[in-house]
Amino acid sequence: MADGAQVWVVDDDRAVRFVLAAALSEAGYEVSAFDGAAAALGALGQRPPPQLLFTDVRMPGEDGLALLERLKAAQPQLPVIVMSAYTDVASTAGAFRGGAHEFLSKPFDLDDAVALAARTLRPAGVPVAAGPVADASTDTLIGDSPAMRELFRAIGRLAQAPLNVLITGETGTGKELVARALHRESPRARRPFIAMNTAAVPLELLESELFGHEAGAFTGAHKRHIGRFEQADGGTLFLDEIGDMPLPLQTRLLRVLAEAEFFRVGGRELIRVDVRVVAATHQDLDALVAAGRFRADLLHRLDVVRLHLPPLRERRDDVPTLADAFLAAAAQRFQAPVKRLDAGARERLRAHDWPGNVRELENLCWRLAALAPAEVIGAGDVRAALSPGRAAHGGGIAVTWDDALAVWARERLAAGEPDLHAQARERLDQVLLDAALEHTGGRRSEAAARLGLGRNTLTRKLGPRRPAR
Numbered sequence: 001m002a003d004g005a006q007v008w009v010v011d012d013d014r015a016v017r018f019v020l021a022a023a024l025s026e027a028g029y030e031v032s033a034f035d036g037a038a039a040a041l042g043a044l045g046q047r048p049p050p051q052l053l054f055t056d057v058r059m060p061g062e063d064g065l066a067l068l069e070r071l072k073a074a075q076p077q078l079p080v081i082v083m084s085a086y087t088d089v090a091s092t093a094g095a096f097r098g099g100a101h102e103f104l105s106k107p108f109d110l111d112d113a114v115a116l117a118a119r120t121l122r123p124a125g126v127p128v129a130a131g132p133v134a135d136a137s138t139d140t141l142i143g144d145s146p147a148m149r150e151l152f153r154a155i156g157r158l159a160q161a162p163l164n165v166l167i168t169g170e171t172g173t174g175k176e177l178v179a180r181a182l183h184r185e186s187p188r189a190r191r192p193f194i195a196m197n198t199a200a201v202p203l204e205l206l207e208s209e210l211f212g213h214e215a216g217a218f219t220g221a222h223k224r225h226i227g228r229f230e231q232a233d234g235g236t237l238f239l240d241e242i243g244d245m246p247l248p249l250q251t252r253l254l255r256v257l258a259e260a261e262f263f264r265v266g267g268r269e270l271i272r273v274d275v276r277v278v279a280a281t282h283q284d285l286d287a288l289v290a291a292g293r294f295r296a297d298l299l300h301r302l303d304v305v306r307l308h309l310p311p312l313r314e315r316r317d318d319v320p321t322l323a324d325a326f327l328a329a330a331a332q333r334f335q336a337p338v339k340r341l342d343a344g345a346r347e348r349l350r351a352h353d354w355p356g357n358v359r360e361l362e363n364l365c366w367r368l369a370a371l372a373p374a375e376v377i378g379a380g381d382v383r384a385a386l387s388p389g390r391a392a393h394g395g396g397i398a399v400t401w402d403d404a405l406a407v408w409a410r411e412r413l414a415a416g417e418p419d420l421h422a423q424a425r426e427r428l429d430q431v432l433l434d435a436a437l438e439h440t441g442g443r444r445s446e447a448a449a450r451l452g453l454g455r456n457t458l459t460r461k462l463g464p465r466r467p468a469r
Helices: 015-028 037-043 064-074 091-099 112-120 146-158 177-183 202-212 247-259 285-290 295-303 316-334 343-351 357-371 378-388 401-414 420-439 444-451 454-467
Strands: 006-010 032-034 052-056 081-085 100-105 163-169 193-197 236-240 261-263 268-273 276-281 303-307
Touching: 006 015, 006 037, 015 032, 015 112, 032 454, 037 052, 052 064, 052 112, 064 081, 064 091, 091 100, 091 146, 091 454, 100 112, 100 146, 112 420, 146 177, 146 303, 163 177, 177 193, 177 236, 177 276, 202 247, 247 261, 247 295, 285 295, 316 343, 316 357, 343 378, 357 378, 401 420, 420 444
Parallel strands: 006 032, 006 052, 052 081, 081 100, 163 276, 163 303, 193 236, 236 276
Antiparallel strands: 261 268
């Protein structure tokens, strides 16, 4: 149980205010609840000051961030927990920039909120507010899934810390956007952000691109070249696809991270820089270390904090929101009305697995903005855009198997046929088995292995209609 610490709850939503205050009271805290910033500020000096304050962000009158600013000016050591259903980078970074102790995403579990209060009011005393960060700008990361909310909260907190960050995630998930957000919300925001894809630079040029070179350092080096580390001095250097960096350059990079100094290629002048390094990879660096292809000590230097971006298929509810944003951006570029997705199109987008992740979705939306015939985009438009490689093949049109299945399903539904799921599964088995047997020249064992089935399973699915070979 708590020791009777004074906790204030500020929220214009009566229901949230009531249940949170009740949970905190039950845990043993002395709770005061207020419906807005003005009421809370008016109570200061008229009753015992709070030892912890929960506040919503968006409220009539002064919002929670303005309240946070005024409270921190009056009581710098007061821990404030900011609550909001809007957990984008700008909101979370704004809260931490103002000195928030923690950011609590709505809706939240009451037990988690009470546990957070207990951790904050630990006997050793309250934490000191963090320092300011640079002004926020328009955020380009979009998502409201739990994984993205957690990511935004982590970015908001990490932006203030001068730590190297390793961003992991599949290709196309938006790793550079995370790096830019970390820079934009940091004290380095007014200094350069330099991005470099180490896999896109030829190996013989990579060292020069990173560290620069002096005139005459090698054939073709006619004048001094300033490398990416010098360009990023005072700011952030984003190294994408770090797992592809060759071992000799890993050694040089390790020295720069450890000593913040290096020589240009062919140079004798020791160059010192102040650079925050944010690295990214879609590879398993721990596996590369085990295979001897990546230095363990370099991984430890880069991996001070690790942020993981989930693939788009693991946050399908974010897909329509992302699509709306991409369609709006395309309309602005084309100087045309914004095209909208109907309910069927949204469901079709959610159903796709997005192997190319957010980048694939963005490209799709540009195709839709350019090619969809009407201002309202339907499921058929999405299906057509998802298979842009349709081409003449054998005198017909090659379409994706899910397009053909959708046509088949619509026809059967229109005809009122029952048991479509069983029919579809039988047809799927039949097509796969026929194709596999044709591919293997009728060899059942090999066909079963290629399909990932046991021979007995394949024989059972074939049934008595087909002669054994």
